[in-house]
Amino acid sequence: MATAQSPIAPTVRRGVEPLRAGQGNSYLWHKLHSLLGIIPIGAFLLEHLISNYEALKGPAAYGAQVRFLNNLPLVRVLEWVFIFLPLLYHGIYGIYIWLRGKANVVYYPWAGNWMYTAQRYTGLLAFAYIIQHVIRQRFMGVDLPNHPAAAFWKVQHELSNPWMLAVYVVAMIVVCWHFAYGIWLFAAKWGITPGERSRKRFGYVCVAFGVLLAAMGLASIWAFVGGKYPNAPENPPLTVSRMAAPAAIDGPSFAVVVRGAGTASI
Amino acid sequence: MATKTVQFEIKRQANPDAPAVWERFELEWRPGMNVTTALMEIAANPVTADGRQTTPVTYESNCLEEVCGSCAMRINGKARMACSSLIDDLEQPIRLEPLSKFPLVRDLQVDRSVLFENLKAVKAWVPIDGTYDLGSGPRMLPQDQEESYPLSRCISCTCCMEVCPQFNEATGFVGAATIAQVKLFNNHPTGKVLKAERLQALSGDGGIQECGYAQNCVEACPKQLPLTNAISDVGRDVIVQKVRDLLRK
Numbered sequence: 126m127a128t129a130q131s132p133i134a135p136t137v138r139r140g141v142e143p144l145r146a147g148q149g150n151s152y153l154w155h156k157l158h159s160l161l162g163i164i165p166i167g168a169f170l171l172e173h174l175i176s177n178y179e180a181l182k183g184p185a186a187y188g189a190q191v192r193f194l195n196n197l198p199l200v201r202v203l204e205w206v207f208i209f210l211p212l213l214y215h216g217i218y219g220i221y222i223w224l225r226g227k228a229n230v231v232y233y234p235w236a237g238n239w240m241y242t243a244q245r246y247t248g249l250l251a252f253a254y255i256i257q258h259v260i261r262q263r264f265m266g267v268d269l270p271n272h273p274a275a276a277f278w279k280v281q282h283e284l285s286n287p288w289m290l291a292v293y294v295v296a297m298i299v300v301c302w303h304f305a306y307g308i309w310l311f312a313a314k315w316g317i318t319p320g321e322r323s324r325k326r327f328g329y330v331c332v333a334f335g336v337l338l339a340a341m342g343l344a345s346i347w348a349f350v351g352g353k354y355p356n357a358p359e360n361p362p363l364t365v366s367r368m369a370a371p372a373a374i375d376g377p378s379f380a381v382v383v384r385g386a387g388t389a390s391i
Numbered sequence: 392m393a394t395k396t397v398q399f400e401i402k403r404q405a406n407p408d409a410p411a412v413w414e415r416f417e418l419e420w421r422p423g424m425n426v427t428t429a430l431m432e433i434a435a436n437p438v439t440a441d442g443r444q445t446t447p448v449t450y451e452s453n454c455l456e457e458v459c460g461s462c463a464m465r466i467n468g469k470a471r472m473a474c475s476s477l478i479d480d481l482e483q484p485i486r487l488e489p490l491s492k493f494p495l496v497r498d499l500q501v502d503r504s505v506l507f508e509n510l511k512a513v514k515a516w517v518p519i520d521g522t523y524d525l526g527s528g529p530r531m532l533p534q535d536q537e538e539s540y541p542l543s544r545c546i547s548c549t550c551c552m553e554v555c556p557q558f559n560e561a562t563g564f565v566g567a568a569t570i571a572q573v574k575l576f577n578n579h580p581t582g583k584v585l586k587a588e589r590l591q592a593l594s595g596d597g598g599i600q601e602c603g604y605a606q607n608c609v610e611a612c613p614k615q616l617p618l619t620n621a622i623s624d625v626g627r628d629v630i631v632q633k634v635r636d637l638l639r640k
Binding site: 139140141142143144145146147148149151152155156222224225226227228229232233235236237238240241310313314315316317318319320321324 | 407468469492493494495502505508509512513552554556557558559560561562563564565569591592593594595596597598600601602603604605606607610611617619620622623624625626627628629630633
């Protein structure tokens with residue numbers, strides 16, 4: 126019989142499917158995920174850490190920076206198009222990528238394989254942290270876009286909980302790790318560093334960059350909890366004029382309320 | 392008489408649907424023996440360590456000098472070539488298992504035809520067929536030869552695919568070997584006539600975008616192909632091709 130099957134022939138087709146040459150859209154979705162990690166998410170992270178660094182100058186300077194950002198034209202559109210939506214996509218698609226991978230670092234404990242695995246764990250931790258961070262700091266409590274001067278107080282209040290402080294410290298390192306290795310991966314996969322040596326050198330650059338970012342971030346956290354600006358006011362009196370420079374408005378008013386000389390230089 | 396012996400544990404499976412069982416073998420040590428020669432000895436005298444008669448272990452091998460690519464298997468958990476795995480370098484008992492990501496045929500033999508399908512999908516060849524003699528091809532510059540030669544050493548053993556966390560049934564990733572061959576043939580002065588088609592093929596589902604750059608491929612490759620360099624270069628070429636297609640079509 127021509128239709129008779131050999132009894133030893135497998136009944137189910139198994140194994141990895143061959144390449145679906147030129148079919149489907151997954152290329153676009155993957156590359157979008159990859160690109161969004163650098164721009165705008167990475168760019169925003171950089172901006173955020175630089176802005177946070179203002180906290181080292183005290184509540185007034187920090188409030189002024191928050192006000193400056195919230196006075197940007199179309200700020201609510203910018204916030205959704207360049208921060209929230211890309212973050213959501215990058216996070217959710219990243220989890221999808223993770224679930225489809227089959228980590229084997231136990232059998233092949235090589236450096237690149239460790240970093241592959243670490244990129245997934247740091248990504249998940251960063252995503253979980255960012256979700257709570259956005260909900261609690263942007264959408265809950267004092268509405269910072271309308272009360273930018275309360276920014277320092279809001280963060281300080283959050284970090285007064287030692288557990289929360291620990292979460293912020295860990296998250297800062299994890300996020301910077303994920304971003305730094307993400308830049309390295311981007312350069313490798315998009316063909317910017319196609320050479321063995323160029324990848325190695327760029328690796329050092331990314332490590333230095335990541336450490337610098339994390340150090341800046343941790344320094345900013347220290348500004349809130351280090352005791353230099355204790356008990357920042359929740360409701361510093363605000364002058365209304367928007368024509369003057371923000372720092373000039375907040376500076377003197379803070380000086381009245383805040384004890385110590387933290388704002389004296391402003 | 393105290394003779395030095397070698398211990399083996401081999402995963403046996405009579406057919407794809409049969410349950411897997413482990414069998415122990417003990418062979419007399421000989422200088423310079425490797426995993427393939429050990430499997431040959433077991434085939435000549437298929438008796439397990441506890442003296443039970445069994446069937447010869449099915450495995451693939453051919454050249455015995457790491458150029459044919461047929462004897463890839465997991466040796467002590469790691470994918471490598473049986474012929475170049477010297478017994479003296481291995482921890483005992485030496486555990487032999489079939490590659491895990493390819494359909495099993497029997498014992499240590501798996502069906503690796505997915506690589507052949509992938510190579511066909513990206514047209515990994517130089518097209519020279521025609522109705523008349525095309526004459527000699529264009530001259531290849533020495534620096535291009537230097538670039539291409541390492542890529543031409545691929546022996547299609549599929550070790551790079553076996554060790555890749557992204558090569559699995561969920562992604563259907565094409566694997567490093569095929570991507571390296573795309574670079575090889577795209578750099579060939581006659582082969583590059585198919586360059587656009589190869590790059591477009593690699594942007595399909597399961598294409599180069601699935602690479603997670605864990606770099607296991609380059610660590611495992613027995614022929615030291617510059618696989619990560621190839622993925623990087625071809626990755627850029629695919630992006631350029633896609634942008635070009637987007638703007639010109």
